Amino acid sequence: MLKNVAAVVLDGVHPFELGVVCEVFGLDRSDEGLPVYDFAVVSAEGPTLSTHVPGFTVSTPHRLDRLEAADLVVVPAGTTYAVRGFPPGLLDALCGAVERGARVLSVCSGVFTLGAAGLLDGRRCAVHWQHADELARQFPRAVVEPDVLYVDEDPVITSAGTAAGIDACLHIVRKEQGPEVANSIARRMVVPPHRDGGQAQYVERPLPRSQCDTVGEVLVWMGRHLDEEVTVEQLAARAHMSPRTFARRFQQETGTTPYRWLLRQRVLLAQELLEGSDETVDFIADRTGFGTAAALRHQFVRSLGTTPHAYRRTFRGPRAA
Numbered sequence: 001m002l003k004n005v006a007a008v009v010l011d012g013v014h015p016f017e018l019g020v021v022c023e024v025f026g027l028d029r030s031d032e033g034l035p036v037y038d039f040a041v042v043s044a045e046g047p048t049l050s051t052h053v054p055g056f057t058v059s060t061p062h063r064l065d066r067l068e069a070a071d072l073v074v075v076p077a078g079t080t081y082a083v084r085g086f087p088p089g090l091l092d093a094l095c096g097a098v099e100r101g102a103r104v105l106s107v108c109s110g111v112f113t114l115g116a117a118g119l120l121d122g123r124r125c126a127v128h129w130q131h132a133d134e135l136a137r138q139f140p141r142a143v144v145e146p147d148v149l150y151v152d153e154d155p156v157i158t159s160a161g162t163a164a165g166i167d168a169c170l171h172i173v174r175k176e177q178g179p180e181v182a183n184s185i186a187r188r189m190v191v192p193p194h195r196d197g198g199q200a201q202y203v204e205r206p207l208p209r210s211q212c213d214t215v216g217e218v219l220v221w222m223g224r225h226l227d228e229e230v231t232v233e234q235l236a237a238r239a240h241m242s243p244r245t246f247a248r249r250f251q252q253e254t255g256t257t258p259y260r261w262l263l264r265q266r267v268l269l270a271q272e273l274l275e276g277s278d279e280t281v282d283f284i285a286d287r288t289g290f291g292t293a294a295a296l297r298h299q300f301v302r303s304l305g306t307t308p309h310a311y312r313r314t315f316r317g318p319r320a321a
Contacts, residue, residue, distance in 0.1 A: 002176040004038045006070040012079035017107045024169040044090040052079040077108035091117040103155040107165035115139040123153040128161030274312040
């Protein structure tokens with residue numbers, strides 16, 4: 001049973017990510033019949049720590065020996081965590097926690113601490129999509145999944161950026177103490193107890209740029225005619241090439257095939273229309289070349305891990321309310 005939780009921080013800790021852990025595990029909600037955790041903020045680098053907010057410091061009396069009693073050790077994100085070194089005592093404490101049966105959880109760039117401790121080797125892990133390439137480079141034995149909100153490779157749980165830490169914390173509560181407890185905490189925090197989809201829906205993907213002019217004009221034409229069905233043969237004719245040569249050049253210059261490029265641009269356009277218009281899903285499916293709402297939904301879920309309706313609820317502004 002989850003009873004004892006410690007959040008371990010270093011210089012440059014991000015207050016929001018630390019606050020998420022404090023909010024889920026550090027508040028006394030016994031008046032609502034919810035569990036009370038023995039919670040502590042633990043410093044790995046002295047009594048007073050800087051944060052990435054100027055003039056904002058964190059002070060705590062707890063040191064690394066406090067981690068020995070924890071059922072769950074959480075490492076929130078911090079500035080420069082992706083490039084800094086970590087105190088050997090902290091890395092030993094994290095490994096020791098796992099060896100004695102405790103769980104460890106990282107929020108965003110806190111995962112680099114787990115990697116330095118060797119806890120990501122052979123495990124799937126999550127991180128903010130901006131850090132995914134660097135994490136994979138530093139820890140090639142880790143299996144980095146850049147599209148998900150969190151990964152549970154018990155006893156190592158990793159989460160993506162910022163609010164994904166809420167998802168991971170509530171997941172642990174749900175796993176240990178049931179959905180009723182997790183749902184009650186989520187209501188108090190005014191957040192969903194579970195979010196649909198993954199990071200893919202939050203990643204801004206600009207229009208791919210051609211590295212030269214061979215297929216540049218064709219890309220522009222394709223972008224303006226996403227609602228039309230086209231073949232490689234037709235595109236090749238526009239580029240004045242044979243289909244085989246066109247397909248090869250297209251792959252070289254865009255890094256993908258004409259079909260995949262077209263599919264991605266259609267999904268991007270659908271995202272824009274769902275965010276910025278009141279058009280029906282049927283209209284958007286027709287406008288983006290998917291033809292039917294079912295086809296749009298299929299490709300949307302496949303690409304972003306969520307449905308068009310759920311995406312619209314997430315990203316519509318005050319007008320939708």
